[in-house]
Amino acid sequence: xxxxxxxxxLTVGFGGSLALRGIDLDIGPGExxxxxxxxxxxxxxxxxxxxxxxPARARVSGSVRLGGAEILGAAPAVLDRVRGGRVAMIFQxxxxxxxxxxxxxxxxxxxxxxxxxxxxxxxxxxARRLLDQVGIPDAGRRLDAYPHExxxxxxxxxxxxxxxxxxxxxxxxDEPTTALDVTxxxxxxxxxxxxxxxxxxxxxxxxxDLGVVADTCERVAVMYAGxxxxxxxxxxxxxxPAHPYTQGLLGALPPVDGPRRPLAAIPGGVPExxxxxxxxxxxxxxxxxxxxxxxxxxxxxxxxxxxxAACLRAARELVPA
Amino acid sequence: xxxxxxxxxxxxxxxxVLVVSFAFLVLRLSGDPAQIIMGADAPPEAVAAFRQAWGLxxxxxxxxxxxxxxxxxxxxxxxxxxxxxxxxxVAERIPATLALTVPALLIKLCIGIPAGxxxxxxxxxxxxxxxxxxxxxxxxxxxxxxGLLLVLVFAVQLGWLPSGGQDSWRHxxxxxxxxxxxxxxxxxxxxxxxxxxxxxxxxxxxxxAKGVPWRAVVWGxxxxxxxxxxxxxxxxxxxxLIAGAVVVESVFSWPGVGRLLVxxxxxxDLAVVQCILLLVAATMVTANLVVDLxxxxxxxxxxxxxxxx
Numbered sequence: 036x037x038x039x040x041x042x043x044x045l046t047v048g049f050g051g052s053l054a055l056r057g058i059d060l061d062i063g064p065g066e067x068x069x070x071x072x073x074x075x076x077x078x079x080x081x082x083x084x085x086x087x088x089x090p091a092r093a094r095v096s097g098s099v100r101l102g103g104a105e106i107l108g109a110a111p112a113v114l115d116r117v118r119g120g121r122v123a124m125i126f127q128x129x130x131x132x133x134x135x136x137x138x139x140x141x142x143x144x145x146x147x148x149x150x151x152x153x154x155x156x157x158x159x160x161x162a163r164r165l166l167d168q169v170g171i172p173d174a175g176r177r178l179d180a181y182p183h184e185x186x187x188x189x190x191x192x193x194x195x196x197x198x199x200x201x202x203x204x205x206x207x208x209d210e211p212t213t214a215l216d217v218t219x220x221x222x223x224x225x226x227x228x229x230x231x232x233x234x235x236x237x238x239x240x241x242x243x244d245l246g247v248v249a250d251t252c253e254r255v256a257v258m259y260a261g262x263x264x265x266x267x268x269x270x271x272x273x274x275x276p277a278h279p280y281t282q283g284l285l286g287a288l289p290p291v292d293g294p295r296r297p298l299a300a301i302p303g304g305v306p307e308x309x310x311x312x313x314x315x316x317x318x319x320x321x322x323x324x325x326x327x328x329x330x331x332x333x334x335x336x337x338x339x340x341x342x343x344a345a346c347l348r349a350a351r352e353l354v355p356a
Numbered sequence: 357x358x359x360x361x362x363x364x365x366x367x368x369x370x371x372x373v374l375v376v377s378f379a380f381l382v383l384r385l386s387g388d389p390a391q392i393i394m395g396a397d398a399p400p401e402a403v404a405a406f407r408q409a410w411g412l413x414x415x416x417x418x419x420x421x422x423x424x425x426x427x428x429x430x431x432x433x434x435x436x437x438x439x440x441x442x443x444x445x446v447a448e449r450i451p452a453t454l455a456l457t458v459p460a461l462l463i464k465l466c467i468g469i470p471a472g473x474x475x476x477x478x479x480x481x482x483x484x485x486x487x488x489x490x491x492x493x494x495x496x497x498x499x500x501x502x503g504l505l506l507v508l509v510f511a512v513q514l515g516w517l518p519s520g521g522q523d524s525w526r527h528x529x530x531x532x533x534x535x536x537x538x539x540x541x542x543x544x545x546x547x548x549x550x551x552x553x554x555x556x557x558x559x560x561x562x563x564x565a566k567g568v569p570w571r572a573v574v575w576g577x578x579x580x581x582x583x584x585x586x587x588x589x590x591x592x593x594x595x596x597l598i599a600g601a602v603v604v605e606s607v608f609s610w611p612g613v614g615r616l617l618v619x620x621x622x623x624x625d626l627a628v629v630q631c632i633l634l635l636v637a638a639t640m641v642t643a644n645l646v647v648d649l650x651x652x653x654x655x656x657x658x659x660x661x662x663x664x665x
Contacts, residue, residue, distance in 0.1 A: 088564055111570065119567035126558055126565075134559040135657055136580045145576075146566045181656040197566060 038100075039064045039204055039237055040085070040122070045097035045107075047077070047084045047261075052308035054080050056261040058097070059335065062205060067231055067238040069248025069269070071284070072258035073305055078241045081258075082207045086122060087114045102204075120150040123198035127210040129190035133182035139166075139193050140178030143200055150201035165196040170226060188219035195226065205237040206230075212247060224251050245284055249273065254341065257281050260305055260316035263335070267342040277344040280317045315347070323348050364648060368641040375637035376427070379630055380420060388412075389624035393436055410436060423630075432634070433627030435620075442631035446613060450598065452522060453605070453612030456531050457597040463536030464543050464593060469586070471540070472547025476555060477574065487544055494541025503534040503607040520609040531608040535601065539593055546589045550582040557581070584654050587647055595643030599636040 040062040047055040055077045062068050070078045083089050085099040085107070099107040106117055118124075126132040134142060143165060144158040153161055159178065166174035169192040182190055191211060198206055208227060212220035228251050231238045242248050248255055249269060256266040257280065265278040276282045286299040303320035306312055312319055314329040321328065328347055335343045336350040344350075383389075390406040391398075407413045411422065426433060432443045475487040497505075510530060511519035518527050554560065555578055563577045564570070593600075602614035609615070613632060620628035652659045 083561075086565065088561060115567045115569050117567070118565055124565040126562065128558060132558040132562045134563065134577050134581070136584075136655060137577075145563075145568065149567045183657045194562070197562075201567065 037063065039066075039102065041098075041100040042081070042085060043098040043100075045081060045084060045099060046095070047080050047089065048094040049092065049308075053311070054093075054261055054308055055084065056311075056332075058261075058263060060256060060263060060266075062237050062239060064204065065231070065235050065237050066254065067228075067240065067252040069245075069252035069255040070239055070241045070258060071243065071245055071248055071255055073243055075305065076258045077261040078243075078258055079209050082124060082209065082239065082241070086118050086124065088118075088124075115149075119146055119198070119201040119203065121201075121203055122205045122207060123201055123203035124207040124209060125191070125194040125198050125211055128214045129194050129211075130182060130187055130214075132194055133190055135182055138179050138181055139185070143178075143193070143197050146197050146200035162196070162200070165199055166193070168199065168230075169193070169196045170222075171196070186219075187215050188223065191215065191219075191223055192226070195223075195230070199230065199234070202234075203236060205239065207239045207241065209241045210243070211240070213243070220247070227251060245288060257284065260311065261308065262316065262332075262345060264317065264346065265344040266335075267338075271339070271342055277338050277342070277349040278317075278346045279321045279323050279348070281344075283320075315345075325351075364645055368645055371641050372634065372637045376630065376634050377420070379633040380423060381416075383624065383626050383629060384416060384419070387624055389436060389626055392624045427634075432631045435628050436625050437623060437628075442627040445628055446616065446631050446635060449611065449613045449616045452610065453598060453601050453614060455528060456535065456601050456604065456610060456612065459528070459532045460535035460539065460601075461593055461597065463532065464539035465590070467536070468540035468543025469547050471544040473551055473574075473579070473582075475544065475548045476551035479552065484548075487548070491541040491544045491548075494537050495545075497538075498603075499534055499538055500603050500607050502537060503531070503604055506530050506534055507607075520607075522611055527608075527610075531601070531604045531610055534604050534607070543586070543589060543593075547582065547586050550585045551578060553585075554578045554581045580654065584651065587650050587654065591643045591647030591650075592640075594646075595640035598639050599632070 038061045040060075042058055042060040045055055045058040045060075046053060058077070058081050060068075060081070070081070072078050080089070084093070084095045087107075087109070089095065095107065097107065098105060101117060101121060106114065109117070133139065140159060140162050143162040144153070147153040147158045147161050151161070162178055163174045166177055171177050171189055171192050177185070177189075182193070185193065194211075195206075206227070211227065212223050215223060224247065227238060227240070230236065238251070240248050240251055245255075252269055254266065255269050255272045256263050257272075257278065258264065259280050265272070265276065265281045267275075267277075272281065273285065276285055280301070283299070283301040287301065289298055290296070301320055306316055306319065312329065314327075314331055315321070315333050318324050318328040325347055333345045333347045333350070335345045336353065337343050338349060338353055390403045390410070390412055394403050394406055404413075411419060414422075423433070432441070434441055435445055471487050471491070475484040478484050507519045507530060510517045517529055518524075519530070521527050560573060560577055563573045568577070598613055599617075600614075601610070601612055602617060604610070605612045605614035606618055613635075617629065617632045619625075620632070
């Protein structure tokens with residue numbers, strides 16, 4: 036068992052509808068995985084569910100193993116050690132993700148106290164080092180600042196420093212740059228990539244933007260309507276997308292060079308969780324739909340090393356009739 | 357900071373002047389104190405002499421200026437009933453009122469805040485529903501109805517407690533409970549909604565995500581934020597320590613400031629009514645000022661605004 040995190044059959048239901056419909060996903064130690072899909076497809080829910088951070092009304096089932104040990108439904112004391120200590124998470128809106136009434140030094144020191152047993156001056160010294168590491172200038176004085184006194188980009192750096200405080204094996208970055216200016220986005224992505232290389236930490240980068248994950252991640256998983264529809268090494272996914280949804284996403288990216296062309300939007304919209312079509316959720320919008328697509332959920336099929344897609348046509352093309 | 361304080365003090369002073377002026381005008385336009393105090397059958401000469409003695413025959417603006425001049429010298433006037441200084445009459449009553457309102461405030465805080473927090477933490481549970489039903493009942497029932505109900509049950513039916521008067525601590529129990537229940541209900545609802553609002557914030561999820569145990573998330577991260585809106589309503593309760601007992605003091609015939617006010621209004625005892633209203637305005641305004649300063653202490657985002665203002 037070499038995987039760091041191994042998710043099997045993870046489903047999440049809210050009320051009568053399913054937000055996640057069976058997620059299978061592996062992350063190796065030190066690996067950088069991009070998790071891509073539209074808003075509401077379940078990217079964030081996957082990780083909130085894995086760490087037990089969803090509200091109590093969410094019904095979660097399946098399996099999430101961390102280093103071989105099941106953590107789904109684990110005791111609160113176990114989860115508190117995992118969260119921040121082995122798997123850290125940072126969020127979309129850094130300004131509201133930090134507690135407005137506590138100084139940032141205190142918020143970082145809290146994580147250091149929980150996971151490294153550091154208190155007082157030792158915690159402060161380490162917090163200062165972490166702020167330095169994430170590139171916050173004048174770290175010593177910034178420790179006493181409140182979140183509202185920092186910019187969005189700096190707050191996200193503070194979030195990253197706080198996440199690093201527990202020396203996690205995996206950092207889940209949930210749309211870490213969506214709320215930031217474009218230039219700051221690039222800096223934060225660069226920082227995440229550098230930290231991963233320096234610290235040997237695995238990274239899951241959740242984004243609705245294929246471009247964001249392209250440079251940072253080795254492997255990409257594409258989600259649609261609560262399922263992973265395709266997963267492949269980044270280069271392979273961009274070169275030979277197998278699922279029509281992935282093809283559609285790539286077709287909707289503006290080309291960097293060459294003549295201008297109208298962007299190809301995918302017609303239709305994502306089905307609502309309470310009105311999922313039978314069969315493949317993408318079938319109603321799919322230009323390559325087969326009659327069988329509306330009959331049953333397509334299973335993920337291996338199309339090559341590290342490449343799989345949950346698509347009947349992709350599977351059919353694999354085996355010449 | 358000093359500029360902020362100066363600005364707030366100025367605003368407080370303006371508020372007090374407006375309240376006092378309003379009271380002055382309404383009292384003088386709503387009935388002739390001379391006629392009321394001397395009685396309907398009093399000879400016209402006696403009424404005229406009374407007016408003369410109290411300066412009531414002068415034009416309104418002269419009375420008004422004279423009144424403010426006196427206030428600035430610290431003279432709040434004398435009762436038209438017995439000629440004693442209004443401030444003395446009122447001051448005598450304050451301990452009796454505080455004997456009701458301070459324990460009632462403690463009840464409000466000690467029941468309302470924990471009930472609100474518990475309800476929020478167990479949202480939609482049986483506890484939450486029970487707290488909310490009691491809270492709605494608690495503040496929709498007017499205090500005079502609740503007071504009479506309590507008298508009916510505990511004084512008339514069970515005979516455990518006296519129905520009115522001020523002879524022993526047992527007399528204070530029913531009025532204190534009457535006042536405490538309504539306030540606790542308001543505070544419970546307020547605390548619950550403040551807490552729910554905070555618990556839904558992303559920084560609460562962040563705290564959980566970094567491994568903070570839930571109890572510490574609630575105490576260390578949620579409560580300090582939920583305290584900010586709750587302080588407003590507590591400030592209002594502290595501000596009404598003096599005047600908040602008018603109805604309850606009347607129901608339980610408790611000789612406090614509230615009952616003095618009711619009697620003084622009925623008698624058109626101008627100086628006494630004005631003195632009480634001035635006191636009420638001053639406590640309310642002071643409580644507000646303290647709340648504003650507390651905001652700065654609780655919320656660093658406002659601290660800068662306070663410093664900059």
